[in-house]
Amino acid sequence: MIRRDFLLRSASAAAVLPLPRAGRALTPQFDEFKAQVSAVQLAPPPYPKTEIWGYDGMMPGPELRIAQGARVQRKLLNALPQASSVHWHGIRIDNAMDGVAGLTQAAVEPGESFDYDFVVPDAGTYWYHAHARSFEQVARGLYGALIVEEAEAPEVDREEVLILDDWLLDPETAQINPDFTSAHSRSHAGRMGNFVATNGQ
Numbered sequence: 711m712i713r714r715d716f717l718l719r720s721a722s723a724a725a726v727l728p729l730p731r732a733g734r735a736l737t738p739q740f741d742e743f744k745a746q747v748s749a750v751q752l753a754p755p756p757y758p759k760t761e762i763w764g765y766d767g768m769m770p771g772p773e774l775r776i777a778q779g780a781r782v783q784r785k786l787l788n789a790l791p792q793a794s795s796v797h798w799h800g801i802r803i804d805n806a807m808d809g810v811a812g813l814t815q816a817a818v819e820p821g822e823s824f825d826y827d828f829v830v831p832d833a834g835t836y837w838y839h840a841h842a843r844s845f846e847q848v849a850r851g852l853y854g855a856l857i858v859e860e861a862e863a864p865e866v867d868r869e870e871v872l873i874l875d876d877w878l879l880d881p882e883t884a885q886i887n888p889d890f891t892s893a894h895s896r897s898h899a900g901r902m903g904n905f906v907a908t909n910g911q
């Protein structure tokens with residue numbers, strides 16, 4: 711049994727048997743991810759790589775694909791220079807797992823971890839993102855797609871997950887503008903960028 715077969719069967723056989731999807735394996739139920747500083751080729755060459763903050767060093771973070779009604783257990787390891795937390799945007803969830811630092815949980819300090827554990831009751835397209843200093847941490851790349859699959863998938867020819875983001879980059883160095891002090895940007899959990907990327911490209 712190859713690993714992907716095992717994951718599909720253990721996560722929810724009922725969710726994937728009716729309509730196999732090309733290469734769309736469900737996410738393991740138990741896993742961990744690390745929020746960390748990384749570098750990605752955001753602006754095209756010859757621009758250098760851009761330093762970002764990402765889950766598992768990726769931007770966007772790993773795409774999570776969960777069967778409706780399944781339980782998600784995911785440990786956040788914080789390797790960032792700031793305290794952080796993960797908010798599961800739009801998921802009907804216990805407050806204790808909602809990941810809003812300072813409101814539903816204490817922010818996870820650098821070097822510490824937090825175990826998220828919840829069930830996803832509704833099918834749909836969601837996202838997860840940092841929810842501590844969101845105006846900075848989301849703008850640095852801490853987010854990813856969260857797809858909750860219904861048992862009977864609609865018949866489609868093709869499925870693509872696209873995440874759009876606008877980045878405020880230094881036009882000379884392609885590095886993220888580090889000034890996050892604007893009150894307008896803070897109150898809107900972000901700022902207008904000068905470089906638009908789809909799935910980090």
Ligand SMILES: [Cu+2]
Nearest residue numbers: 797799800839
């Ligand atoms: Cu949100």
